[in-house]
Amino acid sequence: MEQVLWSVGAFIVALGLVVTFHEFGHFWVARRCGVKVLTFSIGFGKPLFRWQGKDGTQYQIAAVPLGGYVRMLDHEVDPVSEQEVPKSFRSKSVGQRFAVVVAGPMANFVFSIAALWLMLMIGMPALKPIIGNVSADSIAERSGLTPGVEITAIDNRDVQDWQDVNMALVRRIGDASTTFRIREQNGVERDVQVSLSDWNFDPDRDSTLESLGLDVFRPAVTSTIALIAENSPASASDLRVGDKIIGIDGTQTRNWEQTRELIAAQPNAQRELLIERDGGQQQISVQLGELDGRGYLGISTQQEAYPDGYLFTLQYGPLQAFAGGVERTWQLMGLTLGMLKKLVTGDIGVNNLSGPVGIAQGAGAHASYGLVYFLSFLALISVSLGVLNLLPIPMLDGGHLLFYAIEWVRGKPVPERIQELSFRVGLLILGTLLVVTLFNDIGRLIS
Known part of the structure; x- marks a missing residue:
């Protein structure tokens, strides 16, 4: 019961932070464009806490912590005076509306950079990617990987620790092969081609390393x-x-x-x-x-103690940590887009998707490991939220951006009936995804 409460608490904090930054992106740019914001809400449903700001905006925290919204003045829906029409969102130019909507996902990417910057400033305990045991007749053994060698790069991208290795391998799910650059114990480096055609990775059963037949080196x-x-x-x-x-x-x-x-x-x-x-x-x-x-x-x-140099702290100064945060955020964006592409093409199955329960478990686990690991998790969730919101699905930010792009080309808005029909389709898609992810989460809990 204690673990459940911890996971729920970590989930609320994690989602609350990334959603707040997402909605603040919309809010901040809307105000800069002269749009009147009526409501800034974290969560949906009945407000638990609310207060009126000096700017006239109602700020609130609602009961269902699965998102949030910024409600802006719309002169075609809300009763407004003629003087307030210029403050209406719909009265703004296509470029201004586009900027307001895209600001949400952009804020998520900025949040990720900030979280990773702080993580690298604090310093994260890390372990050199030196291979321990290699399982008999595994993909790793058939590829020629042996105990004691250090992985220095995967697909020409340098790796510093096992987290880097895991990220690189997740990026290769559904691919035919990958290339490891390894350093032998005598210091000689060479490339090893690892065939992934027989790679059966089940995230509910084992890790990426275990599924390849690799084990992290640990002292006896x-x-x-x-x-x-x-x-x-x-x-x-x-x-x-x-x-x-x-x-x-x-x-x-x-x-x-x-x-x-x-x-x-x-x-x-x-x-x-x-x-x-x-x-x-x-x-x-x-x-x-x-x-x-x-x-x-x-x-x-x-x-037994680790040999000298095996354990280290991944820590940088302010400028280098910022550059590292930008680079890692970019990598997370590429990873998320790559997984979405493979989901569409069928290279990975929908059973790999996680919903609120899976996110809560992940949040609880990372929070229990310490602040730096929780910051890493926050960055992953924030980037995922930003990328998903940019998808051209009605109801999401990307769907609105698509309509604005069409309006810019046509010179007039997309007809209301088409927008309404599209929003219904988008709602159906999102509802289906929610059901699938919840089904996956429940299956993992009872398996």
Whole structure:
């Protein structure tokens, strides 16, 4: 329940921020064009909080946090005096109306740049993309990728950490191949062609790396106890933090993996552990427990340190961080457009789409990792909202922009009946997408 509340809270904050910036883009440019704004709303439905600004605009936060809107004066709908007609949105030129509408998505891109700029200023913990294990008979193994090599570029685009690698791979979903540039342990670099024709990536089942047969390099886990859980079999015994388990029932264990398997294979059994403590060895008797049908001891063990240079902080000064924010925002825009194209062409299925529930889960997960990860998530959501709103679908900003472009070419507005019919079609499309994404979200929750 606590995790659900955390995810919902993070979702409301994330969506509230990106929607506020989107609507503020419309609001700010509308005011600069001399349009009177009647209502600035974050959310839909019944207002929970509202107040009247000195500028005459009603500001409000509504009950349904799934969007927002800016309602502008329209002299063909609202009762207005003759003096106020010039402040009507519909009385403005095509260029001014176009600017007001496009300002929303543009504000989302600016927000993304700002979020990523702040993220890079704070600094994000990062891990060099050095390959750990490679699964047998996997795409990675068949391509010639081996443990210990570092990925330095994908498709001639440099990568600094595993997040860069993941973004590059997501961009390649549905493609036939990709090219890795790798650096061998002896420093020699070479290109490796990775065939993706047999790549079956299911985001609900595994990560992009796992689906290719790749694993992130991690130092070996030792058999030295780092933590003993409360009310566990280990806490009821004489085991202590710092003890190193080197055998079970007279069997010498080579590593923690072997020790863990021996424990898991003996639920509820009484076992003799051979440990090293203070330079000596001793036997300790332990009554194992059971968890999910497997033997349970209730300890966590230490991990060896990363080699020098493997861990680093991705952090820049103000100017370089700004340039990085612009570059990453541009990459996110390209990624979003690429995914939309592949969705239309059938290279990826509609089952990959996520709705409000999926976004809430993502927001909660990133928020739990820390501020810099949440900022990265905000940038992704903001760019996605900006790009989607530019699609030429009636009801979205892109649909309005399409009508204004036609009006500019024709010299007169698109007939009202055609606009009304188009808006109904747009509403049907958006409603269908919402149902599909909610269905996908529910399927992921119950699977």
